[in-house]
Each structure stands twice: as C-alpha cells, then as structure tokens.
Amino acid sequence: MSADTAPRYTSYPTAPHFHSDVDGATVEGWLAAIGEGERLSLYVHVPFCDRLCWFCACHTKQTLRYEPVAEFVAALMAEIELVGRLTDKRGKVAALHFGGGSPTMLKPEHLHQVMGALRGHFDFLPDAEISVEIDPNDIDEAKLDALAEVGLTRASLGIQDFDPQVQKAINREQSFADTKWVVDGLRARGVRSVNLDVLYGLPHQTQESVAATMAQVLSLRPDRIALFGYAHVPWFKKHQTMIDEAALPGADERLIQSQVAARIVAEAGYDIIGLDHFALPTDTLAKAARAGKLRRNFQGYTDDLCETLIGFGPSSVSRYRQGHAQNIPATGEYQRQVRAGTLPTARGIVFTxxxxxxxxxxxxxxxxxxxxxxxxxxxxxxxxxxxxxxxxxxxxxxxxxxxxxxxxxxxxxxxxxxxxxxxxxxxxxxxxxxxxxxxxx
CATH class of the missing domain: 1.10.10.920 (Arc Repressor Mutant, subunit A)
Known part of the structure; x- marks a missing residue:
C-alpha cells in the first residue's frame, strides 16, 4: 500500500479485518448485554437504486421493478422483529439513520410500515434524531409528506456536482432546480436540518467547475456540507470501470479542488468539521466539535454519542461495546436467513x-x-x-x-x-x- 492511500477510519478495526468467527450467536450475546436505558443508534440499509451512479462505492443494486424492494421490506420487518425480541426494549433510541442505496425508493406505505415496526420494537426518546439519505430524483410530494409524517429531523441529499458534463460522466444527471425543489419542500414541512454531499476528484471536474457547484450549494444555505474526495476503486466496485480514467484529475489537481471548495465554504461562515465536513455555527455538529465531543462512525462525522449502533439490512455494520458485526451483503441470502429466524450476521471482529x-x-x-x-x-x-x-x-x-x-x-x-x-x-x-x-x- 502506498503512503498516499489509507482507510477512511469510519471504524476501527476497519472492515477488511472482519472475520467469520463473529456470527449470529455472537451477536445474540451482545444484544442480550445491552443495558436498561442504554442509548442506542439504529441504521437501516436499503440496498436498491433505480439507477446505478458510476461513482458510487456503496452496497446497492439497480432495479427498475419494485417487487424486489417490497420483498426486501418484508425481510427487513422480520429482522427488526427478531432483534427487537432479543433487546426487549431495554435500550432507548436516540438516533435512526436510513442509508443505501436509495432509501427514498421506498413507497410511502412501506416507509410507514418500517417506522411502525421500529417504534413497535424499540423505545424512541422524544428528541430522537431521524435522518434519511435522499436522492432528489426519487422524490415526489407524497414521499415528502411521508418523510415528515414519520418524524424526519435531518435530510442528507447527494449532489456530487451540478456541472452537466461531470454528471453525464458519472451517470448522475440531477438539475439544480430539482434539488432546490426538494430542499424547499423539506423545509416547508418542518425538517430542521439539511445536509448536502459534494464530491471533488470526479471526471472532467476543474477548479472552476467545483467553485461553481459550491456557489450553487451555498445558495441553498444547507446546515451541513460534506465534501468528499471521489474514491476510484474499480477493483472493489466494477461499475466504476464505466468512468473514463483519463478524465480523472491527478493527485495535485484533486488537492487544489478540495482546497478551493473548502475555502469557499469557510468564507461563507461555516465551521470546518474534521477532515471533510462543514456546518453552520448553530448546528449541533459544530457545537459538538467546539465542545470536543465530535465522533466518527459508519456515517462519517457525527454528534451521536451512543456506544451501540445496531444495523439492519444487507451489508449493514453494527457497533457494540464488544465489537463490530456485519450483515450478509447478498440481498437474497440475507432475506433467506432472516426468514429462517436467525440473525443474518456474516462476519465481524471482537475488540481487544x-x-x-x-x-x-x-x-x-x-x-x-x-x-x-x-x-x-x-x-x-x-x-x-x-x-x-x-x-x-x-x-x-x-x-x-x-x-x-x-x-x-x-x-x-x-x-x-x-x-x-x-x-x-x-x-x-x-x-x-x-x-x-x-x-x-
């Protein structure tokens, strides 16, 4: 490994060092050890998208039919029930995050069913944060209403870049107008915090195009901004071979792009949070950073102080006091195991x-x-x-x-x-x- 590569350290030890000695029986013991009243975080992974963005390194698959999504929802409900029985409402949920894939592929009725199952099997604190990753291309008025009805408090929208040439090169066409419509719709429904994700290092990006995208992002005045470097890992995600490597900026250009974007955001009055996040000074993430309480987990930087994070869905990673555990990545095998009444744990690691x-x-x-x-x-x-x-x-x-x-x-x-x-x-x-x-x- 060269010195210019390194893990992103959203966990330690990192996922490549997980092993199969941690199984469902191990995790049952860890769930049974959750203390009365312990604050918990929950994560739900939705492993589907209706289009495959070529830059994406997430665990997801494209589907143009909804039937596989509905089958997944049924299995997810079974996993929630299984874990709920093992925890027996001992913990108190302080945070819930939906990621993917595209969680906003779920139809409103399925989103309500999943939230009903979670609230039925876990006790939520009155001020629990509920956050959802949103693909603006998946959203309509009915889905916006459903998100508000289930108690959404923070939305995270993927933007990547607004330049049409860049969007075409990564198969992610998404207009500024569509993005603004979603942001305005969320705020009109009382969602108090909006995060926007932006990438640098994408094919055909330049310092000028990055600066132009950041200006459009700032015009929406998000509460948080995440600025990530594109991770080109075609040996891990084969669809990234669709990206023309000759159009990717070099290491020096990537660095300059990140510096240009960071400077623009900082000059707009945002606090710099860790390596690649920004937040308005009034945001809870900025407050946590100033107080020395900033944390890092599988979603990146967070003000979530919970020691236990329980993941649901294929490939999701949990963190317990005793170690990490990851669910089976393959959606079909995940569904079969859950329906058989066993935890779908594939691997993990016990902390020393x-x-x-x-x-x-x-x-x-x-x-x-x-x-x-x-x-x-x-x-x-x-x-x-x-x-x-x-x-x-x-x-x-x-x-x-x-x-x-x-x-x-x-x-x-x-x-x-x-x-x-x-x-x-x-x-x-x-x-x-x-x-x-x-x-x-």
Whole structure:
C-alpha cells in the first residue's frame, strides 16, 4: 500500500479485518448485554437504486421493478422483529439513520410500515434524531409528506456536482432546480436540518467547475456540507470501470479542488468539521466539535454519542461495546436467513483492549487532529504508554506530520488534509493487511 492511500477510519478495526468467527450467536450475546436505558443508534440499509451512479462505492443494486424492494421490506420487518425480541426494549433510541442505496425508493406505505415496526420494537426518546439519505430524483410530494409524517429531523441529499458534463460522466444527471425543489419542500414541512454531499476528484471536474457547484450549494444555505474526495476503486466496485480514467484529475489537481471548495465554504461562515465536513455555527455538529465531543462512525462525522449502533439490512455494520458485526451483503441470502429466524450476521471482529485504545487515538486524530497523552493514560492506564511512545517516534520524523505541544500530540494545520495517513501510523492492521484503499486526499 502506498503512503498516499489509507482507510477512511469510519471504524476501527476497519472492515477488511472482519472475520467469520463473529456470527449470529455472537451477536445474540451482545444484544442480550445491552443495558436498561442504554442509548442506542439504529441504521437501516436499503440496498436498491433505480439507477446505478458510476461513482458510487456503496452496497446497492439497480432495479427498475419494485417487487424486489417490497420483498426486501418484508425481510427487513422480520429482522427488526427478531432483534427487537432479543433487546426487549431495554435500550432507548436516540438516533435512526436510513442509508443505501436509495432509501427514498421506498413507497410511502412501506416507509410507514418500517417506522411502525421500529417504534413497535424499540423505545424512541422524544428528541430522537431521524435522518434519511435522499436522492432528489426519487422524490415526489407524497414521499415528502411521508418523510415528515414519520418524524424526519435531518435530510442528507447527494449532489456530487451540478456541472452537466461531470454528471453525464458519472451517470448522475440531477438539475439544480430539482434539488432546490426538494430542499424547499423539506423545509416547508418542518425538517430542521439539511445536509448536502459534494464530491471533488470526479471526471472532467476543474477548479472552476467545483467553485461553481459550491456557489450553487451555498445558495441553498444547507446546515451541513460534506465534501468528499471521489474514491476510484474499480477493483472493489466494477461499475466504476464505466468512468473514463483519463478524465480523472491527478493527485495535485484533486488537492487544489478540495482546497478551493473548502475555502469557499469557510468564507461563507461555516465551521470546518474534521477532515471533510462543514456546518453552520448553530448546528449541533459544530457545537459538538467546539465542545470536543465530535465522533466518527459508519456515517462519517457525527454528534451521536451512543456506544451501540445496531444495523439492519444487507451489508449493514453494527457497533457494540464488544465489537463490530456485519450483515450478509447478498440481498437474497440475507432475506433467506432472516426468514429462517436467525440473525443474518456474516462476519465481524471482537475488540481487544488494544483495539479500544488505538480506536480512541485514531478517532481523536480524525475528529480533533490531536490527542492528549494524559487523557490516554487516564482512560487506558499503563497500556497507553506503548502508543504514546509510538507517537513520540512519529513526532521525531524529519518532516513530522504529528508534533508534540505539551500534553498533546497534534497534526499541524498544513498536514491535516493527510490525517488519514497519520492515523494509519497507529493502525497495526494496516501494515499487515492486503486490502487496497482509496486516495488519502
């Protein structure tokens, strides 16, 4: 693996190191250990789209028929019931996120059924956040109404880029007018927070086209903006071979595009959050970052402090206090196992004490660009000394990307764009594994 690639560290240990020793029986024990009143997060993965965007690295499949989606919904309801019996309403749901794929492919009646099942088997806190990833091309008035009726509090819309040439090159044609219509419709229905996702490093993108897209994004005044570098991983997602590699910007151009976009957003009054997020100062994500409470999970940066995240649907990843668990990726096999009354766990990993320590260090670097030696010792005791010694060695590099400032080990501002590479220095799995990762910028 080259030094300019690294995991995105939405989990630690990362998914390539999960294994089949973690199975349904393991997860049953972890679910049974959830404490009375423990705050929970839930994630629902909808593995379908009505078109396949060539840039996408998510677990999804294209379907132009609704029957497979309806069959999936029936299996999803069975999984919710199964997990609900095992948790027996001991936890309190503080956050629910629908991802995909395209969750907005669900018909209103199915969205209501899924939410009814979730509320029937889990106790939701009155202020629970309910968020949904939205493809503006899937939305109509009835779906907007249904989202509002199930209690949507935060919407996340994929934009990628508004330039027609770029959109054609990634098979994602989506006008600014259609996007604005959805944003306006959500706000008219009382949805209090809107996030917009934008990509740089796409085919045919230039600094000028990125700047133009950011200006249009800012005209919608979203509460949050996520600015991601396109991950070109055709060895992992075969449909990315449809993208003309000759049209992709090089590493230097990618870096400049990210800097141009970030500068435009920051100058518009948004706080910079971690590596690639931005938020209005009044947003809860910005408040969490200022308070040192920013977290990172499978959805990226979050203000969700729950230690337990339960995933539903094919390929979804759960995080328990004891470890990670991932569901079967293949939708058909997932459905067969759930209908047989067994948890559809395919693999996972049990945390060691060292995993917890290194996971804390990596999350701190990804969220705060620093970590405290004193806090590491307070949380993990003498075991932290090994990692602190490693940090001291990294800080003595000829051109260090980690420097010591009193009690803190800090990533200097000029190196923060490469924080994933810094985090990988504390990841012993990284150097031993064979997984290929995306560009670090």
């Amino acid at each position: 004490d060292e995993d917890r320590l290194r996971g804390w260090v990596i999350e701190k670097l990804m969220c705060d660009f620093s970590f405290s030696g004193r806090q590491a010792l307070e949380l993990f005791g003498a075991a932290a000394r090994k990692v602190l010694a490693e940090a001291a060695v990294v800080s003595q590099d000829e051109a260090p990307m980690l420097v010591r400032e009193g009690d803190l080990f800090v990533v200097p501002e000029q190196h923060r764009v490469l924080v994933r590479v810094v985090a990988a220095r504390f990841d012993p799995y990284f150097s031993k594994g064979t997984a290929r990762h995306s560009a670090a910028v």
